[in-house]
Amino acid sequence: MSTQFFSKLSQNYIELLKDNEYYDVTIEVGEDPNVKIFRAHMNILCYRSPYLRRNLASNKKNNDNFLVHIKLPNISPEIFQCILEYIYGGILSLNDQDTLDFLKILAAADELCL
Template structure:
């Protein structure tokens, strides 16, 4: 059996950057220091129990778009999390600040990303 996970990961990350066909807006951070992410509910629901539960309780707007507000999450942390959800990759510097790692563990745990949480704990 051949496995092509690297290409799959790359393609999924490109989907995250594609501004067409998204059906979810995620507002991250507190205004005026916030950032809007466009995402896909199917990917988030299947990769994160947190998003599965949240998305079940959110109505679509007239354009068939759902919106989630994550004011308590930093943009830096969410960018790492969303790239993990879409592509299964986490890019951290070798000499990463321990407080960033600790906070990232908390965020990953909140999103029920057990594989990421456990990996971060053991690195």
């Protein structure tokens, strides 16, 4: 029975990630011409990644706005999408990934201290 609760919770967090309201962080990922901006939530990022916690804390001090913007040029948008779904939902889907993508996911996870 507890598995059902966790799967529903996981699904709710994935829905939160996909929702375009109530986000307070934008994350610019990749390098030109392959750049994408993701929307996220500071509380979730801070508790799931020590790297993002440090990054967000330093950016928050320098930013008086409610929206914090960080850049992660070393991670491609496709890889970060997988990482972000793991951060929010606790699920890492590797079914459609080739070996090189798998290694990039591991490198990104290491960089973000996951």
